[in-house]
Amino acid sequence: MSTDYTYDEQGQFFPFFILTLTGLVTLPLTYNLLKPTKNLENTAPRINSDFTPEHVDLIEAQKRKRLRKEYRVKRIITVIIGYAVMAWMIYLITVTARSTPKIWDPYDILGISRSANEKAISRHYKRLSLIYHPDKIRPDPSKNETIETLNDRFVELTKAYKALTDEEIRNNYVQYGHPDGKQSFSIGIALPKLIVTEGFGKYVLLVYGGLLGVLLPYIVGKWWYGSQRYTKERVLVASAGNMFREYKDDITDGGIVNALSSGAEFTETLKGSRADAGLGKLEKLVLAEGSTFLSSEDREAIKQMEESSRRKALALLWAYLGRVDLEDASLNGEKYEVAPIALSLNEAFKAIALAFGNLRPMLNAFRISQHLIQAIAPGASPLLQLPHFTDKVVNSVEGSDAKDHLTVQKFMDINEEKRHSLTVGAGLLSQQQYETAIKVAKQLPVLEVSRAFFKVMGEKVITPSSLVQLVVKGRFVPPGHENIPEVKPEDLEDVDPDEDDLDALMGRKPAKNKANGGKTDKLEPVQPPLAHAPYFARDHSPRWHIFLADSKQGKMAVPPFTFTTFDKPIVDEAGNPTFDMQTLKMQFQAPPGVGAFTFVMHMNCDSYIGLDMKQEITLHVEDPAKAAALGEEDDISEPDEGKYLAFTQ
Incomplete structure (x- = not known):
């Protein structure tokens, strides 16, 4: 059996190969390119405002x-x-x-069923011989028949x-698939013959050498080098190294701005002339x-x-x-x-500060x-976050000799008549500008904490090294709103899921709602509106970050947990605040010893100035023997539903 290699001169296979x-x-x-993006910035709503800053065309x-x-064009x-x-x-x-090669099939050629016996096959062949024998049939010009085609048939x-009646010929057909025995076959190569004909061989080798020896290693090397150039915060490794060298335990706000300027991204952006x-x-x-806004150290x-x-x-920063x-x-x-480049670099600086564990650089x-x-420059008034507010307007509101700046919340707590008189006037804001500023202030997502406590799911006490949850209950209360409803006591509770609710116990789904027939509530994550940042070109x-700190030692106790979505609506369809209680949970390992551990809980919003809060909270770690004693009591009496661990705020 011989093999013949042919080239795809007529393009029968080459298009399939390229396709x-x-x-x-x-x-x-x-x-x-088409898969749904997980980027939060593409799915969040916006704060309703018609304010356009100076140089809006450059920002856009x-x-x-x-x-x-x-x-990625x-x-x-x-x-x-x-x-x-x-x-x-x-x-x-x-x-x-x-042209598709056809498998040689004697039954198909004779036009007879495969179940026919030898006698039926002989009878059928005789009938065909009477019809197609060359001595019995004449060529039909309308069918392009010739003597040769009739003989071949x-x-x-x-x-x-x-092949179906003669034993020797039948053996050839069964063994080799053809009555004549072994047959030669050809293998088609999905390349036009022009590419491999004489005189073109060196060019083919040159192309293959370029593709496999130059282009492929270049693409793989570029991908590998590119993946190794960046940290998980998506900044250049060189930038992280530069900022690491700039880090100090007592670094100031201005010192961080100085450290951010060492990013290699700025070298690439401001290259050449x-x-x-x-x-x-x-x-x-x-x-x-x-x-x-510049201190003497920052100037120097x-x-x-x-x-x-x-x-x-x-200088640009x-x-x-x-x-x-x-x-x-x-x-x-x-x-x-x-x-925006500096903000990305600052994320890497946070990671560096977290590695050292010092509280001040992190804050x-x-x-x-x-x-x-x-x-807004460090140390400037948070009121500058409001549209149209300038240093002159801030001085009018706060007073030129004020030691502390007002937050937006405190500004909105001022009596409306007084607030208007301090803000609107000659050289200050117009009535329309004032209304725009107030409108934005009333949409700022201020998260007020109503309760914070520790618990271990399914247990009454916290034992050493157990997995403990910090549960934070809070609601969004935008500044300047009146008639805020009272907090309901039941909203401050956190009921454990049932023992058979494995998805909820593992944190994969919300707990089953008993009031809903034991079905799991389908809660879609709710995003707060995009930050109102008209000068930020992105x-x-x-993001809200919650972490625990040891204020006595100035160290981080529990690293930050970041929250970007919430479980309940923040505003209704009309855009009014819902004041729904939100639940934020963080899980970490309890200290290995028994005692009362007092921490300072920090909650920071990365997008607005003056929305941060902190409070003391105490974690009580009990002796395991106490947990065992309470467990024996549970065997005797049914535990009260909703009873939780002792905590101190």
């Missing part, structure tokens, strides 16, 4: 620029090219005539008959005597910076935080460009996130 390879690349890329331009990077182009190639291959498949009929363009003018405006840090790209990045008009469209555009890093999102969904 398969192209589909293996194009279809996964298409899924990656930076937003579009970042979106283009996130959409290269992938879109690759998918378009891929589908174009696939469409072309499908077209070639449909218009190219294909009768030969095939005879071979088929003998951009590093020095407008630097002198930028520093002159930022370091002007009227720039009260800018002046002593030697690397031009980092020096410009630091302070210009952004101080809302300094740089009197140049290019510089103002760069000012809004650096803020400062949380605070810097708020200032970057709101474009949409941002607020």
Whole structure:
């Protein structure tokens, strides 16, 4: 049996080959582009406001620029090219005539059933011989028949008959699939013959060498190098190393801004001539005597910076935080460009601070996130978060000699008549601007904690090293709202799921609702509105971080738990607050010893200034013998439902 290799000269198989390879690349890329995004910023509602800041065109331009990077234009182009190639291959498949080799079948040739016996086969063959014997039949020109085709047909009929009746020929058919014995076959190669004909061989080798020896290693190497360049916070590894060297246990807010400017992302953004363009003018405006938002240490840090790209990045960050008009469209555009980069770098700085476990750097890093999102310098008034508010308006509200700044909540607690007189007037706000500011203030998501306690699911006491939950009950109370309903005592309870409710016990689903026939409530996660941050060139969904600290030692006791969604609606369909009680749970391991452990619970919102809170809370860890004694009591009497562990707030 011989083998013959042929090339796809007529394009019978080559389109299938290219279509398969192209589909293996194009279809996964298409899924990656079209799959529903899990990005919180794409699904959250927005705060209702018609405020447009100065340079809104530059801010929107930076937003579009970042979106283009996130959409990955290269992938879109690759998918378009891929589908174009696939469409072309499908077209070639449909218009190219294909010849499919047919398996030799004597029953099919004779046109007889497979169940026919040898006698029936002989009788049927004789009838065919009377019809198709060359001496009995004449060629039909209308069917393009010739003497040769008629002879070939009768030969095939005879071979088929003998393959079913002659023992030797039948053995050949059974063993080799053909009455003549072993047959030669050809293997089609899905490549046009032109590619491998004489004279083209060296070019084929050159193409294969380029694809397999250069392009493939380059793509794999670039992917590997790219995946290794970034930390899990999606910042460059070099940036994390630079900020690690800048870290200090007593680092200030300004020190963190200085540390963020060491990010390698700024070197890539402000590369080439951009590093020095407008630097002198930028520093002159930022370091002007009227720039009260800069401390003497922060001023000195800018002046002593030697690397031009980092020096410009630091000056741009302070210009952004101080809302300094740089009197140049290019510089103002760069000012809004650096803020989202700095926020990403700050996430990496939080990870570094968490690794050291010191409380002060961690709190400062949380605070810097708020200032970057709101474009407010550290130490400035939280009232600047409201639309149209300036330093002059803030001074009118707080007084020029005020030692402490007012939060938005305290500002909204002022009597309406007095608040209006302090804010509206010549050189202050107009009536329309005042109404816009109040409208935004009444939509800020202020989470007020109503109760916080520790518990162990299914137990009455907390024993050493047990898995304990910190349960925080709170509700959103936007500033300035009146007629706030009283908290219901039952809303402050946290009932354990039933023992047979395994999904709820494992935290995979909400507990079964007994009032609903024992069915699980279908609760969709609720997102708060996007942060009202008109100067920040990126949409941002607020995050709430809750952690425990040892205030005596200035250390983190339990790392932060981050919450981005809630279990109950924050506003109703009309946009009014629901004041529904939200439940936040954090699980960690209890201390290994018995005693009362007092912590400070911190709750920080990363998007707004002045919404943070802290309170003392005590964890009581009891002797295991006490738990055993209570367990024996449970065997005697039914436990009271809803009874929980002792706690101190």
